[in-house]
Amino acid sequence: xxxxxxxxxxxxxxxxxxxxxxxxxxxxxxxxxxxxxxxxxxxxxxxxxxxxxxxxxxxxxxxxxxxxxxxxxxxxxxxxxxxxxxxxxxxxxxxxxxxxxxxxxxxxxxxxxxxxxxxxxxxxxxxxxxxxxxxxxxxxxxxxxxxxxxxxxxxxxxxxxxxxxxxxxxxxxxxxxxxxxxxxxxxxxxxxxxxxxxxxxxxxxxxxxxxxxxxxxxxxxxxxxxxxxxxxxxxxxxxxxxxxxxxxxxxxxxxxxxxxxxxxxxxxxxxxxxxxxxxxxxxxxxxxxxxxxxxxxxxxxx
Amino acid sequence: xxxxxxxxxxxxxxxxxxxxxxxxxxxxxxxxxxxxxxxxxxxxxxxxxxxxxxxxxxxxxxxxxxxxxxxxxxxxxxxxxxxxxxxxxxxxxxxxxxxxxxxxxxxxxxxxxxxxxxxxxxxxxxxxxxxxxxxxxxxxxxxxxxxxxxxxxxxxxxxxxxxxxxxxxxxxxxxxxxxxxxxxxxxxxxxxxxxxxxxxxxxxxxxxxxxxxxxxxxxxxxxxxxxxxxxxxxxxxxxxxxxxxxxxxxxxxxxxxxxxxxxxxxxxxx
Numbered sequence: 001x002x003x004x005x006x007x008x009x010x011x012x013x014x015x016x017x018x019x020x021x022x023x024x025x026x027x028x029x030x031x032x033x034x035x036x037x038x039x040x041x042x043x044x045x046x047x048x049x050x051x052x053x054x055x056x057x058x059x060x061x062x063x064x065x066x067x068x069x070x071x072x073x074x075x076x077x078x079x080x081x082x083x084x085x086x087x088x089x090x091x092x093x094x095x096x097x098x099x100x101x102x103x104x105x106x107x108x109x110x111x112x113x114x115x116x117x118x119x120x121x122x123x124x125x126x127x128x129x130x131x132x133x134x135x136x137x138x139x140x141x142x143x144x145x146x147x148x149x150x151x152x153x154x155x156x157x158x159x160x161x162x163x164x165x166x167x168x169x170x171x172x173x174x175x176x177x178x179x180x181x182x183x184x185x186x187x188x189x190x191x192x193x194x195x196x197x198x199x200x201x202x203x204x205x206x207x208x209x210x211x212x213x214x215x216x217x218x219x220x221x222x223x224x225x226x227x228x229x230x231x232x233x234x235x236x237x238x239x240x241x242x243x244x245x246x247x248x249x250x251x252x253x254x255x256x257x258x259x260x261x262x263x264x265x266x267x268x269x270x271x272x273x274x275x276x277x278x279x280x281x282x283x284x285x286x287x288x289x290x291x292x293x294x295x296x297x298x299x300x301x302x
Numbered sequence: 303x304x305x306x307x308x309x310x311x312x313x314x315x316x317x318x319x320x321x322x323x324x325x326x327x328x329x330x331x332x333x334x335x336x337x338x339x340x341x342x343x344x345x346x347x348x349x350x351x352x353x354x355x356x357x358x359x360x361x362x363x364x365x366x367x368x369x370x371x372x373x374x375x376x377x378x379x380x381x382x383x384x385x386x387x388x389x390x391x392x393x394x395x396x397x398x399x400x401x402x403x404x405x406x407x408x409x410x411x412x413x414x415x416x417x418x419x420x421x422x423x424x425x426x427x428x429x430x431x432x433x434x435x436x437x438x439x440x441x442x443x444x445x446x447x448x449x450x451x452x453x454x455x456x457x458x459x460x461x462x463x464x465x466x467x468x469x470x471x472x473x474x475x476x477x478x479x480x481x482x483x484x485x486x487x488x489x490x491x492x493x494x495x496x497x498x499x500x501x502x503x504x505x506x507x508x509x510x511x512x513x514x515x516x517x518x519x520x521x522x523x524x525x526x527x528x529x530x531x532x533x534x535x536x537x538x539x540x541x542x543x544x545x546x547x548x549x550x551x552x553x554x555x556x557x558x559x560x561x562x563x564x565x566x567x568x569x570x571x572x
Binding site for chain 2 (some may be wrong): 065075108112113183185186187190191193194195196199203204207208
């Protein structure tokens with residue numbers, strides 16, 4: 001470099017700001033803001049958990065788990081609601097998984113892009129935002145009333161189908177996202193070997209998308225397990241002194257039982273409501289654990 | 303059926319032509335991407351497509367196994383004869399078994415090396431010994447010695463060059479007649495590139511190979527014939543590709559007829 005060139009270089013360098021402290025300060029402020037947001041959400045959650053645990057742990061014992069509802073708080077238990085929820089959720093999973101994933105596969109992999117599919121897409125997006133009570137009213141009209149000979153009225157099946165409808169849009173949207181995340185090069189590789197659409201989807205696209213699909217399905221099921229309004233609308237009652245023995249049995253579910261207990265004036269019922277919430281949360285955690293286990297297994301086999 | 307393909311009988315006689323493009327034009331929507339390509343791909347030879355970006359060489363390549371069918375807006379005019387038969391009348395699934403393809407970026411399935419090879423054979427109803435086919439295909443792609451002890455491991459665990467040879471092994475496992483290669487070495491380092499080029503040379507005895515490449519040295523090293531494509535600006539502001547010149551590779555690189563070709567191969571543009 002000649003002296004002239006060096007001089008020219010220094011002249012240009014002078015036009016950039018030499019002091020970096022302003023930029024670093026901004027960096028720190030942003031990090032602090034993000035940290036605060038995280039802490040706030042965690043603290044709120046922890047506080048919630050803590051109050052529930054303090055209220056409910058005392059009354060949470062085997063007797064509570066194994067008893068049916070009762071007018072006396074010390075004799076009342078969650079057994080009917082626990083098994084009711086178990087039955088309903090199994091129905092929901094069995095119905096919503098194949099239908100939701102199937103619809104998503106059709107829309108994402110098979111359907112051509114025309115006004116009809118776009119209309120269906122917009123509708124699914126809107127349905128995901130419909131208040132759950134509306135689904136309850138739909139379930140009441142269709143499953144409880146019209147299809148009573150099949151469902152047995154206010155039964156496990158009616159409740160399960162209603163909640164399945166409720167989470168279908170969520171499952172479809174999540175599954176489509178997961179399918180879209182599969183690189184197109186994989187589809188092309190399959191087609192180039194003479195595979196047809198079904199073979200490409202079944203052997204390559206779906207296995208790759210499975211972790212994402214399962215995450216979406218489990219999130220949707222977690223939403224369904226806590227839903228109270230639609231079950232109230234179809235008329236599931238809290239006071240049931242038996243566990244379901246078929247899809248057509250009358251049932252109660254944990255959110256309904258909890259709602260019922262919280263609404264009573266006696267302090268004791270509020271404690272067992274908290275115990276019920278703990279059971280519900282443990283169930284939810286268990287479901288998520290299973291989902292994570294499956295997701296990891298699918299990721300390993302890739 | 304028979305009377306609707308007047309050229310079929312005439313071309314059946316010329317058995318040394320594997321693929322014949324007759325006035326191929328490709329549209330994306332209303333955009334004309336490639337115009338009026340006439341091209342004969344001779345059997346058991348390597349044909350290279352060269353040309354600047356956007357000149358439609360990959361687009362033409364994808365016509366040969368009807369991969370453009372998968373793009374909803376794409377339309378192909380003109381005819382391609384494969385062994386004298388119009389590919390529009392062939393089932394695309396059957397056509398793609400007989401005309402294999404290797405892509406620009408190595409894209410093995412996220413499965414074991416063994417499954418990568420076995421998949422194509424299985425879906426096409428292969429009846430023979432699968433272990434033997436996997437071994438033969440991997441040997442054919444000069445990959446066997448490197449992977450024979452880890453056939454059950456994921457194909458994604460291989461290096462880029464190995465992955466690309468796995469894709470070639472996967473393509474030859476279903477015993478195609480033609481292999482289309484869309485810039486197969488552009489994502490590879492020079493040593494892997496050399497291996498793939500050597501491999502192409504070996505494959506030539508059994509297969510017809512069409513390769514798209516941006517690398518002119520590669521075209522001159524591996525191919526018997528070279529097609530030079532160029533792009534011209536259209537009135538709509540887009541680009542339209544066309545075939546400038548198609549001849550023996552030696553002629554294209556040493557004594558081209560067109561000035562465009564001479565400028566391009568001497569590195570004056572593109």
